[in-house]
Amino acid sequence: MTIRPLHLAVLGATGAVGRALVQALEESDLPVASLALLASEHSAGAELDFRDDVLRAAAVGPGAFAGKDLAFFAAGAATSRAHLEAARAAGCAVVDLTPAFRGDAEVPLVLPPLNADALAGFARRGVVAVPGPASAQLALALAPLHRAAGVERASSVVLEAVSGAGQKGVSELEAELRAMLSFQEPPPPTALPHRAAFNVVPQVGPFGDDGASEEERAVAADVRRLLGSSLRVGVTAVRVPVFYGHVQLVSVKLRRALGAAAARELFRQAPGVKLVDAPQEGVYPMPMLAVNDDAVLVGRVRDDPTQEHGLDLVLCGDNLRQGGASTAIELAKLLAEKHLKLG
Template sequence: MGYKVVVVGATGTVGREMLAILAEREFPIDEIAAVASSRSAGDRIEFGETGKELKVKNLEHFDFAGWDMALFAAGSSVSKAYAEKAAKAGCTVIDNSSLFRMDPDVPLIVPEVNADAIDGYKARNIIANPNCSTAQMVVALKPLHDAATVKRVVVATYQSVSGAGREAMDELFKQSRDIFVGDPAEPEVFTKQIAFNVIPHIDEFLDDGMTKEEYKMVAETKKILGPKVKVTATCVRVPVFVGHSEAINVELEDELSAKDATKILREAPGIMLVDKREDGGYVTPVECVGDYATFISRLREDPTVDNGLSFWCVSDNLRKGAALNAVQIAELLGRRHLQKA
């Protein structure tokens, strides 16, 4: 037997990716509902490559009673209005927004990293999906943490425009085209021109000078890996359509050589190590699109600190950073708690 699954925000970029991944991974489904705002109600949307089309249902009138799980991909405002309603109706919510991530009664899950934490979902019947940049980083850090205990992390991100949604992707395309034909590239979604540029600003600024994106990486990593892990982040938007990259420097409690770290990462779940010390012997965002893995390259020792390592980390942010992780949480939830006879 399968599950009755709802995808909320099904017509958005991440929602469509959730539907595609549910189909790709042959998630056991008896019934699936594509749900979105009234603007999209009645539209038809493809369920992956199954050939099946789903008629989009209106979220405002949708009854979550009798459904097993709902994958929310519509942003914090929608989650605030409907996630608890769904959870109280008996439908377990897997939420992709930032709304519940730091709630102590809501587990924040990356299945390769802290699967056991999902057992706490019953307090609210809600499970949180971490920020896209956090998700790929903790997948990379977990094996090193288990082997030698991560003490401090310094990370600089190079985040694609798809992390800001469809309008952001359209802006990069439009600005690139405008520049080629000599027209002005006026920013509307971003604070400055994104085409042929980088912007060291993602989300709102906080009083201490960090942005909310940087704070999320700090706070979420501590919740997932442990409060003693120190993190400092600089998050940068780059003119790439899909795929987040991160330059990560790790200081460990115990000695771990690059050679031993390579062996550990090569065997770690969810990681693909591609690290040839030659031209092209590393992975870039273009090559990770559509893949499930978190890719690690450029692994080397950092001689400026005791027990230091540096590496390059790339992942499809619409997949591991959002939709794939949510589906993996659904699979984990099914195996551990919602098994059907």
């Protein structure tokens, strides 16, 4: 189906995800008639390159979504909630990349390779939610196993890059590394609870009364919503001193026997997944291989001798693309083809 050129907006265009969105749009075949970069008053005026042009970010305000077909929201949950009604009033569809609506039963949570049909519920609120990067990566890897042998339980240790905390997290790690490599005291952290440089922080988001962090609860909830509410999912989220690329160490208990060799064959054929599994040759998922790749890299696939029908594996994905910019653009294409009224 041919899509007419779209009038688009990116809310949060100067942040880490927003910049990745603009870059991914430039690389994509999505036809763009116009692109408005929207930001806070503090970031207004920043310039980004886009398809042989230089675009300047404007402060979001009244009329920002007028004449727009679709807006990508990437400026944080509170900002998404604050501007959704303005977008709806302007007839502008919203693809939201923040946690704002992921748990809302009236808003479809969609990962195109898994549940594109859920977009049928988009019209109810005029918004579709993109699963978080760790959720998307884990769901894509578990999906072929779940179809073939039924996943009874999955446990993941998610090693999250600092870009998961936005551009502030990236800038904070840069400043810390620069200071410490010059034998100086690093500036106190503001985006993260503790210094990231030369450190590992077992906290991503605030803790609840049950001891689980906000990110841990969110990843488990998203995966269950994508793959089935009966799936038991345990998550431990850890911030590591890497700029881009989340890594996950995953243990899976299947309902039926499968085995590592059969699992590898499933991963070779699974959409959104790339098997990177030759450990004897030093080939396995790593952030340096995953950055700027839309696929989830899966490797170190092996049988788990501690449990019946158990598998262990390692995942890695670019957190700004899968469950981020690339997923959002894929959703925009599907909306334009089937769900938007384009005059």
